[in-house]
Amino acid sequence: MSIVLACDLGGTSFRAALVDEIGAIYAQRAIAGPMSRDDRSGSSEIDAEAWWALLIEACSGLAADEPALFDAVEAIAICGVTRTQIFLDRDGRLLCPAMTWKDTRSDALAARLRQKLDPAHPESAAINAFHPLARLAWLREEEPELFDKLACLLEPKDYLNLRLTGQRASDRVSMARLLAAVAPHGGRDLLAVAGISGAILPEMLEPWEQVGPIQPGLPAPLDRLVGKPVFCASNDTWAAVVGLGAMREGNAYNISGTTEVLGVVGNEPARAEGLLTVDWRGLFQLGGPSQTGADTVSWLLALLGRDGADVGQEIDALLAGPRHSQPLLFLPYLQGERVPYWDPSLRGALIGLNRQHGPTDLAYAVLEGVACLNRVVLDRAEAAIGSAATEIRFGGGAAANPVWSQIKADLCGRPVVVAASKEPGLLGAAIVAFTGLGRFASLAQAQEALVTVARQFEPVPARKPAYEALFALFRRAEAALAPISRDLAAAAQESGPLAGLARHASALATLHAD
Structure with missing residues (x-):
């Protein structure tokens, strides 16, 4: 052995x-x-x-x-x-x-x-x-x-x-x-x-x-x-793509850990606005890293005071609750954004809140908001390459959640395939080592031998009209709120007009104490 x-x-x-x-x-x-x-x-x-x-x-x-x-x-x-x-x-x-x-x-x-x-x-x-x-x-x-x-x-x-x-x-x-x-x-x-x-x-x-x-x-x-x-x-993305078995022409990949990375792999270099084209040593990827991902779920759980236990169990419990008929829109830019906007001043937003919305609605909004961003990147990459991805190989901590896998499949309109390995980065690194040792003739051969599939999620046609409408509203919300995000971030700088509000808050707190 x-x-x-x-x-x-x-x-x-x-x-x-x-x-x-x-x-x-x-x-x-x-x-x-x-x-x-x-x-x-x-x-x-x-x-x-x-x-x-x-x-x-x-x-x-x-x-x-x-x-x-x-x-x-x-x-x-x-x-x-x-x-x-x-x-x-x-x-x-x-x-x-x-x-x-x-x-x-x-x-x-x-x-x-x-x-x-x-x-x-x-x-x-x-x-x-x-x-x-x-x-x-x-x-x-x-x-x-x-x-x-x-x-x-x-x-x-x-x-x-x-x-x-x-x-x-x-x-x-x-x-x-x-x-x-x-x-x-x-x-x-x-x-x-x-x-x-x-x-x-x-x-x-x-x-x-x-x-x-x-x-x-x-x-x-x-x-x-x-x-x-x-x-x-x-890098960890390249290794995880190998560990997912996605290092092949026509595949898309989505690695969801602390942040997300999504891209499409092709035989020829292509360019699209806001996306990175990288020579992956015989293949080319078009896509790149986001600032958002599974960590957004951790943020939500902390906001709801539910961050003391297992993240997977907590989000499952939220998703099991009743959902309001009017969904929320979530812009997931809690740390600015890299691909596809490269704008550190973008900010997140929840849009459409009413008195009847609860934690379950917030949970779905977060998962769907990240999936909408996935689709923005996928649409740009596929348009530049000139063909649709055959499937999206999904890995990282978020891939353990079948609801999120299905949401991504429905919103992106592509099969989402989850590999058997729960640690695609580790498997990709091992594939590199065995290839370097000469156990396999090539990286492609090692990938074929060591990567297996656990589950596949197909887009559900009946959900397509609803998600098309939600995605269109997401895009309108992005365009409308981006200028406000930039102005808000600028006004909160040390010399900006909003900079003093945090200091004033402590003074107001003393009034309440008195």
């Missing part, structure tokens, strides 16, 4: 498992955190050392659960959250905390940068607060002393690979946006225009290529794996 160590560094948790060559998990650990430090300035940071501590903790748990299997590990592959930058000096030391996928401090600078860049460059229009080039430019402008020491830029899983092997490397999927900015157009690349050297990029590998062997001198239990190969892998 062959065993690999597969890891998935997610937005709010770290998962690790011992997986065999048929995809069976023999031991698994899931550890929460670290939580990002967020503030009103748009800052969102995590100390990368905390991720290294999570890796050691998870491996310690696996080694305690299955000591013989841990010692038999033949290779390691780690997939990880993307749109998060780690800044290193010449000696590989951290210069500052990592900027997470939620960080919006570079929003204003990104707008100025777009005016400076060549509009004909294919990547210029994609420069926004979430783009690595804008964040590098922000660091150069706001933290010049740190920027002058910058020698290498890595993603979170790359940093863990560095700690394991001593080698700085990444892959072309995870670094797609920065590589697109480096690509010359008209004789100059966007990094050069922004005054940033391309030398900060690490070595580029394919996801199934080896970064290096585990180096000696690491803390226990990693010292038991010295010499074992570490494969580059890729």
Whole structure:
């Protein structure tokens, strides 16, 4: 029996498992955190050392659960959250905390940068607060002393690979946006225009290529794996798509964890407004990450005071209640939005509330609101590609909820297929490791061998008229409220006219106390 160590560094948790060559998990650990430090300035940071501590903790748990299997590990592959930058000096030391996928401090600078860049460059229009080039430019402008020491830029899983092997490397999927900015157009690349050297990029590998062997001198239990190969892998979305069996032409995928990612996979590159086109090493994806997802359900449960128990049980209980005949509309932009709007100032909204609405109506509105956003992305991707997706492979924590799977199928008008693996990211990382070890001739062959389907949800024709009407109202609500969201966000800034309301609230509270 062959065993690999597969890891998935997610937005709010770290998962690790011992997986065999048929995809069976023999031991698994899931550890929460670290939580990002967020503030009103748009800052969102995590100390990368905390991720290294999570890796050691998870491996310690696996080694305690299955000591013989841990010692038999033949290779390691780690997939990880993307749109998060780690800044290193010449000696590989951290210069500052990592900027997470939620960080919006570079929003204003990104707008100025777009005016400076060549509009004909294919990547210029994609420069926004979430783009690595804008964040590098922000660091150069706001933290010049740190920027002058910058020698290498890595993603979170790359940093863990560095700690394991001593080698700085990444892959072309995870670094797609920065590589697109480096690509010359008209004789100059966007990094050069922004005054940033391309030398900060690490070595580029394919996801199934080896970064290096585990180096000696690491803390226990990693010292038991010295010499074992570490494969580059890729971001968590790419790995989860492999683990869902969706890495094939004509498939759509929807990964719903803390946030959602949706896209369509094709043989040729295509472009659509607000969507990302990424070379997935032989295939191309058109879509990208949202700021909303299953975490929106956690927000709702906390709002209703029902966040003390199991999330799945709580949302099931809400959905089992009676629903009002007039549905609510929910705009799910609780943290701004990435795909397809790339606007950190968008805000959420519940529309249509009346006195008879209750928790069940709120629960359905949240699930349908996220599904409506899924359809916006799917419609744009399919229009650009010129054909409809054959199915949507659905994975992540939300895929355990059959009601949400059916809502997505009905609203998007496509079959929703849930894979048997409840951890597609871990399975995708294991597939990378076994492919790198030569157990399979290709990633496609490994995917075919290890991925199985648990359940399929077909669109129900009788529900189509109602959901078409709901989707049309959702789109009208988006268009109407987006300008108000932007004005509200701007007015609440420190210098804005609404900034004092939070301070006034404490003074009003003392009046009540008196």
